[in-house]
Amino acid sequence: MKTRIILCGACGKMGGNVLSLLSTDEQAVAVCGVDLFPREIGIPVYTDFASVKEDADVIIDFSSADNLKERLEYAKTHNVGIVLASTGFTADDLALIDEYAKTTAIFKTANLSLGVNLMQALVKAAAEVLGDNFDVEIIERHHNLKKDAPSGTALMLADSVNEAFDGKKKYLDGRTGICGARDKSEIGMHAVRGGTIVGEHEVMFAGEDEIITITHSARSKRVFAAGAIRAAKFLHGKRAGKYEMKDLLAEENN
Numbered sequence: 001m002k003t004r005i006i007l008c009g010a011c012g013k014m015g016g017n018v019l020s021l022l023s024t025d026e027q028a029v030a031v032c033g034v035d036l037f038p039r040e041i042g043i044p045v046y047t048d049f050a051s052v053k054e055d056a057d058v059i060i061d062f063s064s065a066d067n068l069k070e071r072l073e074y075a076k077t078h079n080v081g082i083v084l085a086s087t088g089f090t091a092d093d094l095a096l097i098d099e100y101a102k103t104t105a106i107f108k109t110a111n112l113s114l115g116v117n118l119m120q121a122l123v124k125a126a127a128e129v130l131g132d133n134f135d136v137e138i139i140e141r142h143h144n145l146k147k148d149a150p151s152g153t154a155l156m157l158a159d160s161v162n163e164a165f166d167g168k169k170k171y172l173d174g175r176t177g178i179c180g181a182r183d184k185s186e187i188g189m190h191a192v193r194g195g196t197i198v199g200e201h202e203v204m205f206a207g208e209d210e211i212i213t214i215t216h217s218a219r220s221k222r223v224f225a226a227g228a229i230r231a232a233k234f235l236h237g238k239r240a241g242k243y244e245m246k247d248l249l250a251e252e253n254n
């Protein structure tokens, strides 16, 4: 049976990418959308979840951090899973997500690409081998409309590196002026913004006379849409709890 999806943020850029991929997907289908600014996209689109008439199995959310509770409450009361792909959640939002995960299946990640999730494991392994002899700097590049910096993905990568140091590294956003010699406890974070760059992340390990860089470059938003659909299929029928990319990969590799 196909996974029936409610697409929140259906009329946005990511919504469009998800719909386009679903149009040829034999295992999943968008039954309707929810969007603050509905327009004709080939499926019914409602301005709020209270108006949704269709039955569904999973919500894919590519909207914004606003009205999070409405989405979570709908998922809980209708017993559907929810893939939270929106970014920009506050500490209160994250606490709310944890609360709802007690009764609802919630998949959440700041980056839905398979490559970035592999990169997390690679940078952690590199940090374990290289240790304090190598300085770690993270450089991320995004389009000129991106609101937050550093990106959620850059922070996720820094956290993966930091796991190898038992969380002792501190994150330093950029450098300016006479900032003196580099402190060994730093992970430098650098955000570049320009044009239409979809998303690039580089983790650099700089040692004496040698440099290792691990890089991921997203060439289109389709990669995130594909990840969200994969996550929706994974979440279909799952029991309550919080899931992330590594759970999906573990299941697919079994």
Ligand SMILES: NC(=O)c1ccc[n+]([C@@H]2O[C@H](COP(=O)([O-])OP(=O)(O)OC[C@H]3O[C@@H](n4cnc5c(N)ncnc54)[C@H](O)[C@@H]3O)[C@@H](O)[C@H]2O)c1
Residues within 6 Å of the ligand: 008, 009, 010, 011, 012, 013, 014, 015, 034, 035, 036, 037, 061, 062, 063, 064, 065, 066, 067, 084, 085, 086, 087, 088, 109, 110, 111, 112, 113, 224
């Ligand atoms: N996790 C990932 O891998 C990943 C990848 C790409 C984008 N994103 C995130 O997905 C979100 C959407 O990105 P986009 O590029 O499609 O943005 P967009 O602005 O093009 O589209 C967002 C759509 O959601 C609608 N919307 C906004 N708030 C809403 C709400 N509270 N309820 C219903 N509809 C609402 C808007 O009207 C718009 O149509 C952003 O938060 C972005 O950071 C995450």
